[in-house]
Amino acid sequence: MEGTRLNWATEPWRDSEMLECVTVVPETAGCATFAFRAPSGAWFDYQPGQFITLDLPVPGGNVQRTYTLSSSPSRPMSISVTVKAQADSVGTRWMLDNLKPGMRLRAFGPGGIFSFLRHPAQKYLFISAGSGITPLMSMTTWAWDSGGPLDIAFIHAARRPSDIIFRERLEQFARRVEGLQLRFTVKEPDPFGIWSGYQGRLSQIMLGLMAPDYLERRVFCCGPEPFMQMVREMLISLGYDMDQYHQESFGAPIRTEAEAPVIEDITPEEGAGAQITFATSGVTAPCSETDTVLAVARRAGLNIPSGCTFGLCGTCKTRKIAGEVHMVHNGGISDDDIAEGWILACCSNPMGKVVLDL
Known part of the structure; x- marks a missing residue:
């Protein structure tokens, strides 16, 4: 039986070559993973946690949207983005409704500075909410594929258990390797479902229970800005060394160190x-x-x-x-x-x- 012939190139992908969508995998309600391959067979070179920009042919004219790569460069023959439509989504809505295997898109990148490879540490604490889980999934996959010892405490907040993106894959990782601690908290359980995990807004008390040694860990956080602000305020009030804190907004990924904004949270000042x-x-x-x-x-x-x-x-x-x-x-x-x-x-x-x- 004659199978599909794949071409493997010896050079990494350059964004001069359009990408071909090869698979679409539903994740949760309104969320899906789109995997892409270079038609030439070129492989992909990037850091876990980085992003690409897709040129999307929406009605009325193309728009460019930036998406964090949910795949890992340890699996270099394809890349994937995991997208969730918001109420005002245009590009993401078009992808969910129209993008199918075989279609080709122009892509630019990869880029971004949000990667734990830039900040080596013995112990990590990943904190995410909603689709902010994507760069941390990329980093976790890289760490798992590396075959070495892990020490990652992974905390994720979602509305319901059924909204936890990558839950099954993360649990599979955790069952097969020591050192990956998964902790989920949800706003409410699913109707007619059983949830025995944490429930409610992430808090200082929860953090102490989920990762008792959080002061010893380098933190990577991604999610909506109000969520990340809450995490920052929580860590500051607990005496965490914020030089060990890194964040990425999935709404506006940072391309270079020079673009990184100075975070100036308003906090009580001693003596003021x-x-x-x-x-x-x-x-x-x-x-x-x-x-x-x-x-x-x-x-x-x-x-x-x-x-x-x-x-x-x-x-x-x-x-x-x-x-x-x-x-x-x-x-x-x-x-x-x-x-x-x-x-x-x-x-x-x-x-x-x-x-x-x-």
Whole structure:
């Protein structure tokens, strides 16, 4: 029986050659992996975690969209991107609806600086949410294929268990090698499904349970910007050395070191002055940004009911009338409450002048 003849080239792929889609694999709802091969048989040379840019022939004119490679250069004869459509997707929506095996696309790259090969370490902590898992999947595959000892704690957040991209593949890796610790947390279980893992917003408490030695690990994080900001604030408040932290937004991958933005999170500063006015009580108390609202209230002789004192129980929920606070909680308050002006006094630091309804 005569099989399909494959041509293998001795040179790596250059983006002057169009790519041919060879497989389309559904992953989760609204998400699929597209694998590409160079018609010439050229192989692909890149770093795990990098991205390519696809030129997509959408109605009305071509658009260029950047996608992280979910494949690993340890498997160099093809590359793949795993895409998930958002509400306003144009290019990704076209791919999911129209891109089929045999079609060819112009691609540019690869590029990007988000790769653990650039930052060797003995122990890694990967943290992702949604389709931000793709570069970390590439890195994990590279590490698994290398055949050496692994020490990766992999934390991923998703809405439901059925939304965890690459779950089966990661679990297969973890079953066959020591040193890959998988931890998933979901917002809610699937209907009529059983979920025995973590549930709820990723928090400091969860992090301590999922990776107790997180302070010793080099962190790579990818996901929506609000998620990454939450992770940064959480790590900063826990005393993590942020020089060991690296992130990539799947919305805007960074091409070069020069393009990398300086992350300037607003955090309480030691010695910086602040002031809290307790409007109902008629008390104004000077303090510092590193003081918690709860501590300032107690010094002023005011009683705010409290329980856990680390943002979990929600007992100290207090309404903020004016000003800004820096709050890193552990799930004791909802996003809706925060939007309405509520804070948790035990884990909120005043940033300048703050007025509370107390």
